[in-house]
Amino acid sequence: MLSANLGLLLLWAIAALGNDNLRVAYEWREMDFKYDTEDLRWSAIERGEFKPANVIPFGLEVSGHRLFITTPRWRTGVPATLSYLDLNDTTTDKPALKPFPSWQAHSLQETEPELVSPFRVRADRCGRLWVLDSRISGVLEQTKVYGAPQLLVYDLHNDDLLRRHILPAGQYKMGSLFANLAVEDADCENTYAYAADLGSPGLVVYSWKDQESWRVQHHFFHPDPMAGNFSINDIEFQWDDGLYGLALSKPLETGYSTLYFHPLCSTMEFSVDTGILRNKTLATSPEIYREFKVLGSRGPNTQAGAEFLDQETGVLFYALPNLNEVACWRTATDFGHNSQSRIYMSNDTLIFPSDIKVDDQKRLWVLSNKLPVFIYDELYYGSINFRIFMANVNEAVKNTACEIRTSPLPDVINKFSDILNTNINLKTTSGAPLMLASSLITISLSVLMSIRL
Ligand SMILES: *[C@@H]1O[C@H](CO)[C@@H](O)[C@H](O)[C@H]1NC(C)=O
Ligand SMILES: *[C@@H]1O[C@H](CO)[C@@H](O)[C@H](O)[C@H]1NC(C)=O
Ligand SMILES: *[C@@H]1O[C@H](CO)[C@@H](O)[C@H](O)[C@H]1NC(C)=O
Ligand SMILES: *[C@@H]1O[C@H](CO)[C@@H](O)[C@H](O)[C@H]1NC(C)=O
Numbered sequence: 001m002l003s004a005n006l007g008l009l010l011l012w013a014i015a016a017l018g019n020d021n022l023r024v025a026y027e028w029r030e031m032d033f034k035y036d037t038e039d040l041r042w043s044a045i046e047r048g049e050f051k052p053a054n055v056i057p058f059g060l061e062v063s064g065h066r067l068f069i070t071t072p073r074w075r076t077g078v079p080a081t082l083s084y085l086d087l088n089d090t091t092t093d094k095p096a097l098k099p100f101p102s103w104q105a106h107s108l109q110e111t112e113p114e115l116v117s118p119f120r121v122r123a124d125r126c127g128r129l130w131v132l133d134s135r136i137s138g139v140l141e142q143t144k145v146y147g148a149p150q151l152l153v154y155d156l157h158n159d160d161l162l163r164r165h166i167l168p169a170g171q172y173k174m175g176s177l178f179a180n181l182a183v184e185d186a187d188c189e190n191t192y193a194y195a196a197d198l199g200s201p202g203l204v205v206y207s208w209k210d211q212e213s214w215r216v217q218h219h220f221f222h223p224d225p226m227a228g229n230f231s232i233n234d235i236e237f238q239w240d241d242g243l244y245g246l247a248l249s250k251p252l253e254t255g256y257s258t259l260y261f262h263p264l265c266s267t268m269e270f271s272v273d274t275g276i277l278r279n280k281t282l283a284t285s286p287e288i289y290r291e292f293k294v295l296g297s298r299g300p301n302t303q304a305g306a307e308f309l310d311q312e313t314g315v316l317f318y319a320l321p322n323l324n325e326v327a328c329w330r331t332a333t334d335f336g337h338n339s340q341s342r343i344y345m346s347n348d349t350l351i352f353p354s355d356i357k358v359d360d361q362k363r364l365w366v367l368s369n370k371l372p373v374f375i376y377d378e379l380y381y382g383s384i385n386f387r388i389f390m391a392n393v394n395e396a397v398k399n400t401a402c403e404i405r406t407s408p409l410p411d412v413i414n415k416f417s418d419i420l421n422t423n424i425n426l427k428t429t430s431g432a433p434l435m436l437a438s439s440l441i442t443i444s445l446s447v448l449m450s451i452r453l
Contacts, residue, residue, distance in 0.1 A: 020343075020344050020345070020346075021343075021344070021391045021395045021396050021398060022326070022343070022344045022364070022366060022389035022390065022391045022396060023389065023390065023391060024093075024349065024387050024388070024389055025093070025365075025388050025389065025390040026067075026085070026093050026094065026095065026387070026388040027093060027094060027384045027386065027387045027388070028057075028094045028384070028385065028386045028387075029094075029381050029382070029383065029384055029385060030052040030053065030055065030379075030381050030385065031052065031055040031056070031057060031071060031097060031386065032052065032096040032097070033050065033079055033080055033083065033096055033097050033098070033099065034096045034097065034098045034099075044079055048076065048077055049077065049079050050077055050078075050079045051075070051076065051077025051078075052077075052381075053077075053379065053381065054074070054075035054076060054077040054078055055071050055077070055078050056071060056072070056074070056369055056371065056374050056379075056386070057069045057070070057071055057354070057367060057369055057386050058070050058071065058072050058119055058120075058354050058355065058367075058369060058371075059118070059119050059120040059121055059306075059354070059355045059367070060355045060357060060365055060367045060388065061120075061121045061122060061123050061129070061357055062087070062123070062357060062359035062363070062365055063123035063129065063156055063359070064156070065086055065087045065088045066084040066085070066086065066087065067084055067085050067086075067087055067365075067388070068082065068083070068084045068100065068121050068123070068129070069082075069083055069084065069085070069097060069367075070082050070118050070119055070120065070121060071083070071097075072117045072118070072119055072134070073116065073117040073137040073138065074117075074137075074138070074139050074140040074141075074374075074375075075138065075140050075141050076137075076138065076141060076142075079099075079103075079106065080097070080099035080100075080103065080106040081106055081115050081116065081117050081118060082099070082100050082106075082115055082118055082121065082131060083097035083098055083099045083100050084097065084098055084100050085097055085098070086098075100129075100154075100159065101154060101159035101160075101161070102159075108137070108146075112146075112147070113146060114152070114161070115131070115133055115152070116133055116134070116135040116136070116137055116146045116147075117133060117134050117135065117136055117137050118131045118132055118133040118134070118152075119132060119134060119178070119179040119180070120132050120179065120180055120181045120355070121181070122181050122182065122183045122193075123156060124183045124185035124188075124191060125185050125188075125360070126185055126188035126191065127155065127156045127157055128153050128154065128155060128156060128162065128191075129153070129154040129156050130151065130152075130153050130181060130183050130193055131151070131152040131153070131154065132149070132151055132178055132179075132180070132181040132195050133149065133150045133151075133152060134149055134177055134178050134179065135147050135148065135149055135150055136177070140375060147166065148166050148167045148168075148169070148172055149166075149167045149172050149176065149178045149195070150164060150165060150166045150167065151163070151164075151165040151167075151181075151193060151195065151206055151213075152164050152165075153165075153208075163208075163211075165206055165211070165213060167204060167213060168213070170215065171204050171213060171214070171215040172197065172200070172204075173197075173199075173200035173202070174200065175199040175200045176197050176199045176200045176202075177197065177198050177199035178195045178196065178197050178198075178204070179196065179198050179244065180195070180196040180198070180243075180244055180245065180246050180306070181193060181194065181195050181196070181246065182194045182246035182247060182248050182259065183248075184248050184257055184274055184278075186250075186251045186255070186257070189208070189209060190207075190208065190209045191208040191209075192205060192206065192207055192208065192274065192277075192278055193205070193206040193208070194206075194246055194248075194259060194274075194277065196221075196243040196244060196245075196246050196261070197221075197242070197243060198241040198242050198243055198244050198263070198264060199241070199242070200242075201217075201221035201222045201223070201242030201243045201263065202215050202216065202217050202221060202243065203215070203216045203218075203221060203243060203261075203277070204216075205277050205278065205280075205283060207278070207280075212280070214280045214283060214284050215284070216277060216283045216284065218272075218289070218292050220261075220263075220268075220270045220292050220294070221242050221243040221261075221263060222242050222263060223239075223240045223241055223242045223263045223264065223265035223266060224263065224265055224266040224267070224268070225240070227265045227266050227267055227303055228240050228265045230303065230321065230322055230372070231322065232321060232322060232324070232351060232352060232372045233324075233347075233351045233370065233372060233373060235372045235373065235376050235377060237372065237376060239264060239265055240265055241263065241264035241265050242263045242264070242265070243261060243262075243263050244261075244262060244263055244264035244304075244305065244306075245260075245261060245262045245264075245304055245305060245306055245307035245318060246259060246260070246261050246307070247259070247260040247261070247307045247308055247309035247316055247318075248260075248274070248309060248311075249309055249311065249314070249331060250311035250314075252273075254273075254275060255275075256273055256274045256275035256278065257273075257274045258271050258272070258273060258274070258331075259271060259272050259273075259274050259277065260295075260307065260309065260316060260331070262304050262307070264303060264304075264305060265303060266303065266304075267297045267298050267299065267300065267301075267302045267303060267304075268294065268295070268296065268297050268298075269295040269296065269297075269298065269304070269329075269335060270292060270293060270294055270295060271292075271293045271295055272291060272292045272293065273291065276288050276291045295335035296335045296336065298320075298327075298337075298340065299337065301320075301322045301323060302320055302322070302323070303320070303321065303322055304318045304319060304320055304321075305318070305319040305320070305321050305352075305353065305354065306318070306319050306353070306354065306355045306356050307319070307356065308356045308357050308358060309331065310358040310362075310364070310393055312358075312362065312393075313330075313393060313394075313397070313402075313404060314330060314331045314332050315328050315329070315330050315331070315393070315397060315402045316328060316329045316330075316331050317343065317356045317358070317364060318356070319353035319354070319355075319356055319366075320353070321352050321353065321371075323345065324345055324346055324347050324350045324351055324352075324353070325342055325343075325344065325345040325350065325353070326342075326343045326344045326345075326350070326353050326356065326366055327340055327341060327342050327343055328340065328341055328343050328396075328397055328400060328401075328402040329401075329402065330401065330402045330404075333401075338401060339401050339402075340401055340402075341397075341400030341401040341402055342400070343364075343396050343397065343400065343402075344366070344389070344396075349368065349384075349387055349389075350366075350368045350387075350389075351368060351370045351372075351373070352368055352369055352370055352371040352372060353366055353367070353368050354367050354368060354369045354371060355367045358393055362392055362393045362394070363390055363391070363392060363393070364390065364391050364392070364393050364396045365388060365389070365390050366388070366389040366390075367386070367387070367388050367389075368386070368387050368389070369385070369386050370385050370386070373385075
């Protein structure tokens with residue numbers, strides 16, 4: 001509790017205040033699916049194939065007029081595990097979901113079901129939808145493994161399945177759980193996908209061109225044993241999840257990108273150049289150890305979940321589940337407390353921000369789902385449990401450290417206002433003696449730096 005408050009204080013103090021510009025676009029008490037007829041829906045419920053209370057949205061993606069949602073099969077009664085809603089349909093803010101690509105693809109009666117339990121999807125700029133399927137169902141009830149984790153790639157023009165890459169032995173381990181995905185799509189023919197294994201920490205790199213994958217190991221993928229405590233909505237629990245958030249910068253002059261990453265149970269952020277990861281020989285050799293960079297810590301209680309980098313503005317958006325918050329960092333600036341800000345925070349509507357995306361129309365999307373309540377307690381279906389927020393990226397970062405200031409102010413004045421900001425930070429942190437030492441150091445450092453610059 002104490003550290004929770006300190007963390008909040010710190011984050012609040014990190015930079016200028018966000019102006020909480022996200023607005024709810026969709027919200028549900030429980031999820032529903034679009035069956036062909038009402039009879040089919042009722043018989044699915046009667047047979048226990050559809051148990052609305054067991055369906056929780058987890059990942060989201062936007063492409064064209066479709067907003068995709070994953071609903072992992074953590075319990076029985078999830079009739080479809082990847083579906084979408086039509087953004088063009090403005091008649092309701094609680095639409096029923098339409099299975100993707102078809103009902104058939106979700107049938108567990110098949111000898112080898114097409115889709116078992118994906119957590120994340122990513123629509124690339126080439127019209128393909130990448131789906132990372134753990135292929136494990138019932139982790140909260142009765143675990144069933146349908147096969148090795150797989151990467152599916154669909155053509156969004158006609159929803160055809162283009163590729164199915166099943167991870168070869170050795171690239172997943174005992175306890176593996178692949179829950180996060182990033183796709184490096186600057187070149188449509190030479191695209192790379194990165195899949196994060198949180199259970200047995202590792203990163204699997206997939207080359208679209210070579211139709212081959214390899215597994216990369218690094219200590220930075222591991223959870224920090226001191227960062228396993230969570231307290232969300234009065235539920236206290238401990239997790240020990242490794243590699244989780246992944247985000248790709250736009251290509252650098254080299255043609256490669258920077259992959260930002262963090263374990264879920266960690267307050268640190270790291271990065272690595274994809275030039276290292278994309279070369280199989282290099283990526284699987286121990287010599288690359290030093291190529292991985294430590295960016296720094298966000299401070300106490302700032303374990304981060306999903307993250308996404310808006311390549312246009314270079315702003316990295318990330319979820320802070322312990323704080324019911326979404327925050328940002330402008331990657332063009334040093335990773336420090338002054339360059340990060342809160343975008344949105346709510347103890348009521350943002351309980352477990354589960355996924356974050358920016359679409360090709362500069363819209364920021366955030367999904368919150370009360371996951372700890374779903375896992376450790378029970379969702380109350382009289383209240384709203386799942387929300388999707390949306391905001392224009394520029395609006396979302398307005399008045400935060402992530403705003404790209406296009407003001408005509410000369411540089412000196414901007415620097416001066418930076419210093420003013422740090423003074424404000426000083427005041428707000430002064431109530432938190434434990435934090436004072438470390439934030440003071442950062443603050444004096446940054447004041448020094450801004451003066452020297
Ligand atoms: C959705 O709406 C947009 C404009 O709001 C329109 O351009 C587009 O054609 C619509 N798409 C579909 C599939 O209805
Ligand atoms: C985590 O929580 C437990 C139980 O509340 C507590 O005993 C422990 O000190 C906490 N650990 C850390 C690293 O904060
Ligand atoms: C991959 O890295 C190895 C070792 O540094 C190097 O010899 C090789 O040329 C690289 N391959 C490619 C395709 O760049
Ligand atoms: C949100 O919850 C935290 C922890 O319970 C509390 O410290 C904080 O004051 C709350 N914030 C608001 C705005 O209610």
